[in-house]
Amino acid sequence: MCGINGVVSISDTICAKNFYKAHLKTAHRGPDDEGIFAISNDGSFMLKGDDTVSELNHLGHIRDINECELVLSHRRLSIIDLTVAGHQPFCMGKYVVVYNGEIYNYLELKVELEKLGVVFNTLTDTEVFVAAYVMWGSGAFKKFNGMWAAAIYDIESKKTVLTRDQFGIKPLYYSTENGTVHFSSEIKFIAELKELTEVDDQAVYQYLRYSETDYSEHTMFKQVKQVLPGQYIEIFNGDLNKFTFWDSRELSVSANKSNVEELLKSSIDIRLRSDVQIGSLLSGGIDSSLIVGLINESHGLNNFNSYSAVFKEEEFSEKKYIDKTADLLKFTPNFVYPKADDLSKYIEELIYIQELPFRSLSVLSQYLIYKEVAQTGDVKVLLNGQGADEIFSGYTEHYYTYFLDLLNRLKFIKLFHEFRAFKRYKNLSWKAAVSVSVKSILSLSFQRKDKYKLFNKSFKRDKPPKPFRSKLKNNFYKNLNFSALREYLRYEDKNSMHFSLESRLPFLDFRLVKRAFALNSDEYIQNGVTKIQLRDIGTKYLADEVRNRKDKTGFTSPQELWQKNEMKTELDACFKDIEKNGLFDFIDTSALILLYQEYTVDKHNDWAVIWRVYCLYKWKLMWLKPTEKA
Numbered sequence: 001m002c003g004i005n006g007v008v009s010i011s012d013t014i015c016a017k018n019f020y021k022a023h024l025k026t027a028h029r030g031p032d033d034e035g036i037f038a039i040s041n042d043g044s045f046m047l048k049g050d051d052t053v054s055e056l057n058h059l060g061h062i063r064d065i066n067e068c069e070l071v072l073s074h075r076r077l078s079i080i081d082l083t084v085a086g087h088q089p090f091c092m093g094k095y096v097v098v099y100n101g102e103i104y105n106y107l108e109l110k111v112e113l114e115k116l117g118v119v120f121n122t123l124t125d126t127e128v129f130v131a132a133y134v135m136w137g138s139g140a141f142k143k144f145n146g147m148w149a150a151a152i153y154d155i156e157s158k159k160t161v162l163t164r165d166q167f168g169i170k171p172l173y174y175s176t177e178n179g180t181v182h183f184s185s186e187i188k189f190i191a192e193l194k195e196l197t198e199v200d201d202q203a204v205y206q207y208l209r210y211s212e213t214d215y216s217e218h219t220m221f222k223q224v225k226q227v228l229p230g231q232y233i234e235i236f237n238g239d240l241n242k243f244t245f246w247d248s249r250e251l252s253v254s255a256n257k258s259n260v261e262e263l264l265k266s267s268i269d270i271r272l273r274s275d276v277q278i279g280s281l282l283s284g285g286i287d288s289s290l291i292v293g294l295i296n297e298s299h300g301l302n303n304f305n306s307y308s309a310v311f312k313e314e315e316f317s318e319k320k321y322i323d324k325t326a327d328l329l330k331f332t333p334n335f336v337y338p339k340a341d342d343l344s345k346y347i348e349e350l351i352y353i354q355e356l357p358f359r360s361l362s363v364l365s366q367y368l369i370y371k372e373v374a375q376t377g378d379v380k381v382l383l384n385g386q387g388a389d390e391i392f393s394g395y396t397e398h399y400y401t402y403f404l405d406l407l408n409r410l411k412f413i414k415l416f417h418e419f420r421a422f423k424r425y426k427n428l429s430w431k432a433a434v435s436v437s438v439k440s441i442l443s444l445s446f447q448r449k450d451k452y453k454l455f456n457k458s459f460k461r462d463k464p465p466k467p468f469r470s471k472l473k474n475n476f477y478k479n480l481n482f483s484a485l486r487e488y489l490r491y492e493d494k495n496s497m498h499f500s501l502e503s504r505l506p507f508l509d510f511r512l513v514k515r516a517f518a519l520n521s522d523e524y525i526q527n528g529v530t531k532i533q534l535r536d537i538g539t540k541y542l543a544d545e546v547r548n549r550k551d552k553t554g555f556t557s558p559q560e561l562w563q564k565n566e567m568k569t570e571l572d573a574c575f576k577d578i579e580k581n582g583l584f585d586f587i588d589t590s591a592l593i594l595l596y597q598e599y600t601v602d603k604h605n606d607w608a609v610i611w612r613v614y615c616l617y618k619w620k621l622m623w624l625k626p627t628e629k630a
């Protein structure tokens with residue numbers, strides 16, 4: 001788990017000192033070691049930085065060279081093989097690699113490669129990553145079960161390959177201009193070397209109107225893109241060619257019939273491979289509770305630490321469910337208590353860390369958890385339940401798409417049965433159940449009206465494909481690949497890595513995702529109950545109160561209340577400044593002000609869109625350098 005940076009140029013030389021200054025912007029991603037590979041007119045060099053391990057003091061320092069045509073750099077967070085053997089850039093034959101992530105099945109791949117004659121010199125998964133690429137080329141990416149972002153440079157062909165894992169757990173951004181390519185685990189590196197002045201209008205539109213980000217190669221910076229999940233990019237002579245090695249649309253033909261429980265156990269087991277201490281994030285929900293329950297079953301919970309965000313406001317707190325899990329499994333959980341004044345204390349830091357706007361203050365809860373982990377314990381790796389909602393029907397909207405699915409299949413009797421069970425499970429009257437279902441189904445089926453009219457130019461919404469016959473599985477596909485999982489993965493990576501911690505996600509093991517998509521539509525929701533697969537597994541590992549929960553909270557916060565009270569002064573100041581200076585030229589300032597005025601007098605309670613405007617405003621002030629006015 002680390003951070004990678006690089007610049008490849010065929011036109012301009014790269015100032016090594018400026019590169020190193022930008023490289024240090026990602027130092028938090030790897031406090032244990034750093035390394036640099038550079039090519040200049042004088043040859044190629046392995047170089048050190050200020051934090052390179054003492055065993056490599058003989059290397060020259062990057063500040064001692066001048067101009068380069070290629071530089072690759074690495075910051076190391078040591079997780080597997082803590083020795084100097086894990087130093088990067090890693091060289092094998094004609095390849096030089098900087099790699100961020102973990103290949104959890106590296107031991108199995110190592111055995112396979114040894115049978116093919118490969119001799120290994122370290123205990124690292126990095127060496128397995130490189131050896132697999134040497135043996136199978138881009139075909140190796142299909143074999144990797146893990147999370148990664150990497151740059152692979154071929155010294156002979158002078159080709160650079162950028163690659164990213166199947167679901168985009170690890171980030172990889174890039175920017176191209178005049179034959180020069182900058183790439184990094186974080187936009188901060190690129191922003192240090194290039195002036196980022198232009199916004200991507202479409203990205204702002206999708207965020208502001210639909211709360212959608214991270215769903216395409218585009219970011220909110222017009223000059224910055226991201227390598228897509230399941231993609232690799234070849235860079236040669238200033239040209240970029242993009243290839244796909246994993247396409248989630250292929251899940252529509254998955255024939256995986258393996259046992260869900262056994263796959264989940266295997267996924268957790270290989271994610272417990274580490275040479276440092278492991279803990280877990282824990283909400284009061286099924287997903288993270290089941291992970292902890294399965295860890296207890298296979299390894300026990302001696303010296304195990306869990307971390308949770310709970311609230312003094314009881315209606316938003318999951319503490320009672322977390323306590324049930326802790327009582328059953330006999331361990332002591334750690335709690336943090338986010339509060340309203342944490343917003344003013346941390347909002348600038350959060351926007352700097354996240355680099356892009358975010359949809360809610362759930363980011364704050366997660367940030368405070370990782371801050372607590374870093375300050376109070378020896379835990380360096382944490383497991384989390386992210387991804388389970390997207391593949392096992394964890395969202396309320398999945399009910400409505402299942403109803404549509406049944407209707408589409410002419411399953412009228414089952415539709416009536418499931419609707420009645422839904423009404424009972426949600427404790428709704430017939431009238432309320434029909435009303436909320438119809439409204440939600442219409443919202444899912446048709447693009448909702450732009451009732452606030454915030455934009456003074458026309459946009460066409462980017463939408464995900466629908467590769468499945470099942471409406472429910474198309475919804476899962478959207479959740480997995482479009483919104484909002486990719487955004488949540490950004491939160492996960494940026495918050496954890498800010499505190500030099502590694503986050504691992506067992507539910508995003510590609511074997512388990514394949515299995516989930518191979519279920520038929522009636523195996524996700526039964527008798528009005530979602531996540532039926534996980535609840536059934538949880539019979540053996542979860543407290544009944546957790547397994548049978550009817551509500552869903554997760555890392556939520558009492559944000560709606562805070563915005564009306566403790567945050568009001570801050571929001572007033574934001575919209576006053578927008579009224580004076582505007583936000584972006586394609587956004588109607590008067591419409592924004594009217595939106596906020598009506599919110600303050602309770603003509604609407606769309607706190608979420610108010611937050612998005614506020615967060616976008618704060619992001620613009622921090623990240624977009626103003627252009628000179630003529």
